[in-house]
Amino acid sequence: MYRYDEFDARFVAERTEQFRFQVERRLKGELSEDQFKPFRLMNGLYLQLHAYMLRIAVPYGTLSAPQLRMLAHIARKYDRGYGHFTTRQNLQFNWPKLKDVPDILAELATVEMHAIQTSGNCVRNVTSDHFAGADAEEVEDPRPVAELIRQWSSLHPEFSFLGRKFKIAVTASGHDRTALRYHDAGVEIVKNSDGRVGYRIYVGGGMGRTPYLSYVVAEFIEKPDLLAYLEAILRVFNESGRRDNIYKARIKILAHTLGVTAMRDRIEREFAEIKAAGTLEVPEKECARIEAYFAPPAFADLPETALPTGGALGDWVTSNTHPHRVRGYTIVTISLKPIGGVPGDASHEQLDGLAALLDDFSLGELRVSHEQNLVLPHVRIKDLPALHERLTALGLATPNAGLITDLICCPGLDYCDLANARSITIAQEISKRFADGARQHEIGDLKIKISGCVNACGHHHAGHIGILGVDKKGVEYYQLLIGGSAAEDASIGEILGPGFGEHEIADAVERVVDAYLKLRQPGERFLETSRRLGLEPFRTAAYGEQRDGAD
Amino acid sequence: MLTANRLIDGTVLYWRGGGWVETLGEADVFAEPQTADAALAAAKDFVTRNVVVNPYLFEVKDGRPVAEREIIRAAGPSVRRDLGKQADV
Known part of the structure; x- marks a missing residue:
């Protein structure tokens, strides 16, 4: 690293x-x-x-x-x-x-960490694929590019006082695990028809009270031009983004007001100027220096190894491992979603315990996912039983990665000054409701995302089922959204109707899930069923027994 | 009632008799808007003296906050009963 x-x-x-x-x-x-x-x-x-x-x-x-x-x-x-x-x-x-x-x-x-630019109207922490360097499908490891952007954007004199915050994600896989199209700018590492590696650039995504998916402004930017192109985007935003209204100050508003053609033209003009000056061309030597830090670890030459099956270990392996690009290895997701727990929380004992695991099981590395889980990127398949035992002792072996209880949520009104309603309590109730492992596997891939206010830190717009907490005269209500996705099939969820009370929302979610199980075709995920059928069957299911809602 | 956060550590405080206490149960309840406004004006002096930040008034009924936000703020996270002021009760 x-x-x-x-x-x-x-x-x-x-x-x-x-x-x-x-x-x-x-x-x-x-x-x-x-x-x-x-x-x-x-x-x-x-x-x-x-x-x-x-x-x-x-x-x-x-x-x-x-x-x-x-x-x-x-x-x-x-x-x-x-x-x-x-x-x-x-x-x-x-x-x-x-x-x-x-x-x-x-x-x-002392351990090369800080809190710089994790808030404020600047370029925020650059995020990337939590399977980077391990996923079999990626074009190349996206982290050197993310690091390059981090260095360029740290205390950038022109972009330290933007109209609003600016978030960048980098991915290199066809399977998007970064919520790329919900970012102010997204960098997708791609290969062109000549087999050359470069960048597809997206602009104008965001959540909050006005959600938008980004669109492509450049199909292929050459490697040395990346920072010049990003600088051009930031310049257009800095010059023309609104500053009179905090809710309209993100680049998504500018991008979708101007439209793709005008936005692209503006960026291209700035890009041409910056490129002509030649000051922001990424030096090959610097790229190589950064890439060297992310060189693949010394993988052993291992034989083909079957994944363990059966019992608690088998359940955990089924849901919490992902194919690795190197034979004999696997990627392990450590769920921070114990049934009925607080999504994303980890105790100091667990953090220490994980540190002890890294050298033994994952070549010294841990990843954090935007879905509030942790990832051991390089685990030998033969070590899975021992790893599972150690994680079980730490309370970190919940076998639910990617299942309905692997829900994400913001801190909500239990901690946050901006929140209108609690979100963790709703997550806990839903988690307990669907605790049964067999039922979770029967439901399959279903992402629930919960926010305690319109700022959408819990990504409710991008949930297959999204939940938004609202305040009605000091009382918490919850709106249900259906059909969102943050993956490569990105979409924005639609609100079903009036909100549900604190003690009604988990029931409503359960009715929607039960309706899906009745309506789905073989092999169809919740998202696909909802796209095929639209909102109506789920609306009927959700409001079947609900009485007193809030608009 | 009138509340603020202590500057040095962020602790939630409540107004009582011209100063601050840490628990809602000990705090003054203002029956009249004029009294509440006067207390808020007096609290601004503590802002100037860098004792507290962000003082504001909130509504209570029968000595209990009306809004969920203030109920949680007075107690601590509802999902961690071992933390916040509720942990000391």
Whole structure:
């Protein structure tokens, strides 16, 4: 994985000391809250319902054992013993004290981590495929490109005060695991007809109160031109994006107001200027330097090995492993969705325990997925029984990856200052409702995504079944959406109708799922059935017994 | 009622008799809007002195917050009864 060079280390150390000075000035009263807020946000520090919240960047979702141990240490020493993995591959601590944050950042810097640009109106943490470097179908490992973008966008002088935040995802697989088309800009690594590797670029996706899928603005950008093209996109956004209304300030609004032709023309004009100047051509040498950090680990030459079957181990292997590109290896998803638990939470004991597993079972690497799970990318198939035993002891062997109880949700009103309704409690109720493993496998691939407000951190627009919490005169209600997808078949879910009460929503979800089981054709996933039949049968099922809704 | 967060650690605070307490049950309930507004004005002084941030008023009925948000804020996460103010009760 990538290691800081001298510049990176100095940059993070200086930034940590700079923030320490800003906190000292704030506590002495030399800075007002209005003056201090932009500084703390640029360092990932929010003030939430109960306390401050620190969001730590996990660039492209890759973590090492020392980094995991540091996160466990911070959870113990400065927080309440746990962390929360988010839908953008980051980790949040929910209880840090402002006075401790500079020390936390200093400790993070010792393992090459930070919280820079995890908030604020800037280019946010670059996300990528959590199976990168292991998936059999990828064109090439997308993480060197994500790292290149991270370096270019960190403290970029022109783009540190954008009209609104800007999120970039990078994928290299035909199976999109990054929610690419819901990002402000998406980079898909592709091969052209000559077999040359380059980039298909998407612009204008986003969730929030006005969801849009991005569209393609460039079918094939050559490797040396990537940063010039991204810079052109950001320039168009910076110059023409709205700043008068926070809800219309994302690039999705500009992109879909201008339309693809005008947007592409604007970007191409900027691109031509930047390219002519020649200042942003990506040096081959620098690419090679970064790529070297992501060189494949030393895989052993293993014989073809059958996956274990039968019993609890077999159930777990069926749902939580994915084919690896190297013979004898597999990719393991560690579900952070125990039945009835809090999606995405991990205790300091679990973080430490995982760190101990990495060298033994996964060539030293762990990944964070945007679906709030963890991934061991390089596991020998013959090690699966031993790994399963160790994960079971840590409470991390829930056999539900990709099934209905592998739902994602934001922190909601239990923690978040922006939320209108709780989301975790709804996730827990649904999880318990569908706890039976055989029933989960009968239902198959069904993604439920829950947000506690229109900001959509729980990706409700992209759920096969989405749930949006709303507030009606201080009371929580929940809208049901059907038909969304964040994958390569991306779509935006549609609202079924009036909202359900807190104690009605799980029943409504169950009725919708039961209707699907009756209506599906052989081999048809929930998403396909809903696309074939439309909303009506699910609306009928959902509202069959529901009485008192909220618009 | 009147609430804010303590600057140094973010702890939720409530207004009582010209100062701050940590539990909702000890806090002042303002029967009249004028009294509430006066308390809010007084709380601004604590903002200026960098003791608290973001003071605001919220509605209560029979001493209990009306909005779910304030019920959760006063207690702690409803999904972690071992955390927040509820853990000390």
